[in-house]
Amino acid sequence: MATLLIIDDERAIRKTLTEILTFEGYKIEEASDGEEGLKKFSEKSFDVVLCDIKMPKIDGLEFLQKAVDKNPDVPIIMISGHGTIETAVEAVKKGAYDFIQKPPDLNRLLITIRNAMERNTLVSETKSLRRRATKVQDMIGESEPIKKIKETIEKVAPTDARILITGENGVGKELVARWIHEKSNRADNPLVEVNCAAIPSELIESELFGHEKGSFTSAIKQRIGKFEQANGGTLFLDEIGDMSHSAQAKVLRALQEGKITRVGGEKEINVDVRVIAATNKNLMKEVEEKNFRLDLYHRLSVILIHVPSLNERRDDIPSLVDRFLDDICSDYGIPKKSIADEAMTSLKEYDWTGNIRELRNVVERLVILSNKTITKEDVKSYVLPKS
Ligand SMILES: Nc1ncnc2c1ncn2[C@@H]1O[C@H](COP(=O)(O)OP(=O)(O)OP(=O)(O)O)[C@@H](O)[C@H]1O
Numbered sequence: 001m002a003t004l005l006i007i008d009d010e011r012a013i014r015k016t017l018t019e020i021l022t023f024e025g026y027k028i029e030e031a032s033d034g035e036e037g038l039k040k041f042s043e044k045s046f047d048v049v050l051c052d053i054k055m056p057k058i059d060g061l062e063f064l065q066k067a068v069d070k071n072p073d074v075p076i077i078m079i080s081g082h083g084t085i086e087t088a089v090e091a092v093k094k095g096a097y098d099f100i101q102k103p104p105d106l107n108r109l110l111i112t113i114r115n116a117m118e119r120n121t122l123v124s125e126t127k128s129l130r131r132r133a134t135k136v137q138d139m140i141g142e143s144e145p146i147k148k149i150k151e152t153i154e155k156v157a158p159t160d161a162r163i164l165i166t167g168e169n170g171v172g173k174e175l176v177a178r179w180i181h182e183k184s185n186r187a188d189n190p191l192v193e194v195n196c197a198a199i200p201s202e203l204i205e206s207e208l209f210g211h212e213k214g215s216f217t218s219a220i221k222q223r224i225g226k227f228e229q230a231n232g233g234t235l236f237l238d239e240i241g242d243m244s245h246s247a248q249a250k251v252l253r254a255l256q257e258g259k260i261t262r263v264g265g266e267k268e269i270n271v272d273v274r275v276i277a278a279t280n281k282n283l284m285k286e287v288e289e290k291n292f293r294l295d296l297y298h299r300l301s302v303i304l305i306h307v308p309s310l311n312e313r314r315d316d317i318p319s320l321v322d323r324f325l326d327d328i329c330s331d332y333g334i335p336k337k338s339i340a341d342e343a344m345t346s347l348k349e350y351d352w353t354g355n356i357r358e359l360r361n362v363v364e365r366l367v368i369l370s371n372k373t374i375t376k377e378d379v380k381s382y383v384l385p386k387s
Contacts (some may be wrong), residue, residue, distance in 0.1 A: 002117060007037035007063065008052040008079060013102065017050065018316065019107075022109060034058025040073075041067050048116045049076045050100075051089070053084040059092055069094040075116035079104065112222075136178045140323050141257040141316035145308045149176060156303050157183035162255070163279040164240075164300050167307035170357030173278040174238065175190040176305060180276060181234040189233030193224050194246075197239035204247045206263045209254075215264020227260050230273045237364035240300065241292060251361070252296045310352040310359060317348045320356065337367055343375040351386050 004026050008014045011032070018028045029044070031037035036056045041049065049067065053060035064076055075097035080088035088099035097116045100109055139150065155319050156163060158182045165173045172195070181191040200222050206216075212227030237243075240337060243251070254260045255275060257269045277300045286292035310317070320338065329336045351356055370378040 001027045002047040003026065003029065004113070005029050005031065005037065005040055005044075005046045005049045006053070007031045007034060007060075007244055009022060009033050009055045010052070013052070013079070015085075017104065020106065021107070021113075021161055022287045034060065036061035037063055038066055042070060042102055045057065045071075046074055047120060048097075048113055050079055050113075051079075051369070052079045053087050054081060059086060061094070063098055064091055064094060073120065075104075075120060077112055077116060085290045101299050118378065129197065136182045137175060138323070139172065139175055139179060141313065141322050142319065143313040143315045145313055146316060149305060149307065152303070152305055153179050153183060156180065158185060160274050161302045162274070162300050163276045163303045163305060164283070164307045164309060165276065168355055169280050170355035171307040171309055173280075173307055174236070177234075177276045177278060181236075184203060186233045186274060186275070190229035190230055191234045191236060193236040193238060194226050195238045197242035201244040201247070204244060205250060207258045208246065208247065209250060209262055210265075211263035212265040215262075222262075225260070225275055227254060228269060231271050232273075234274045236275055237277040239279060241283055241286050241299075242279040242281040245293075247299060248293050248296050248305040252293065255296075258359050280361060303357060310355045314348050317359070318344055318351075320359055321363055324360050327366065328360075328364050328367045332367065333374075334367075337374055339369065339374040340365075340376060343374050343379045346376055347383070350383060353386065 002025075006017050006028060007030075008022075009032055012028060014030050014032070018030060021028055029040055031040050033055050033089065034219070037051065037111075038058060040046075041063075041364060045348055051060050051063055055063075058066075060078055066326055067074070067076060072095065076095070078088045078091045078096045078099040079102060080099050081102045085099075086094075086099070088101075092099060097119070098112050100112055114349075137386075141147075142185070153176065163180060165176050167173050177193075178191065194207060196204060206223065206225065208225050210223045212229055213222045237251075246354075250260075254271065254273075258270060258272065260271055261268055283292055283297055283301075287294045287297055302339070321344065325336055325339065346360075347362070350362075363383055366378055367376045370381050
């Protein structure tokens, strides 16, 4: 549900706006002056902010400036009373999305909010495009398993075969999926990622297949699901082992027929999507325990890629550490720190239950806390042994 922040010192205006917008299906938070508004704005994320211009303490313009500094992506609509229209125009020049006049005209208000939300989606879509334009991170490692994974990627990427990637958390499953997409004929189209474990089971179907307006209480407008967004490209279903039974059935149908139906809709929509799935679970065990459908398992696992844990390929640790030192020091804008041989040996022997993600965090910690050269003592002090 979209959340709006209304900042106005006039209680009556806040009350009216809240009533109207709640009725329209928005979730509303109120603030009675710019200061309170700014506090809420910093604490939570909002889809749109409505802000009065004339207020005590921090006024609308000052709020705008500070809010834009904090998060330029949230559209702010100014509410202007008599005599503040010029200020409202100025506010728009300074980054406000638009303004509406008091007393607010209902239609104009709703349209402005809707447009603002749409712009917001565009902004995030452009960002994800930009992210896509940046190069996929190198896959570091010369160990036998990594070499084999790289060879497999070369072979399977150009086909449309579905791939199941298995391995513990933080081993690089997502990176493997990105490389497969990058080297496929679909690379110019989107790679859309869904983390099935992060989405509540009652929302997963709408997330994957979209919904029609009004199909359930919070479905205030039509929404395009991830399958449609990934059309022509790749859909990466991460943590597939956590998907609900009913979503599994629908995904199976989408894979069998290449068609989906939005939640609450009737129309069948053709989708051309290559699915790559990943899981840290033993899916066959999930099948035996009846948590996962065998037919879906077979559909997803034409090619299996297992990414071994870092503890099983310790030879890759030095080159990973070296790359992370490079990246982190350049992010911090400092000369690259070096690492003593003995310190590297300690890192090679450490128990990396958190895999590569943990290794990167540890290297970042060492960069921050150590002097020019990371010593064995640094590793001893800052990388605590696991019991
Ligand atoms: N071979 C590699 N070379 C360089 N960086 C890597 C490599 N493998 C993984 N990483 C980095 O380690 C981090 C974790 O990798 P990734 O997110 O791909 O793991 P994952 O297995 O998908 O984790 P999860 O199961 O928790 O989603 C990322 O920042 C990734 O870029």
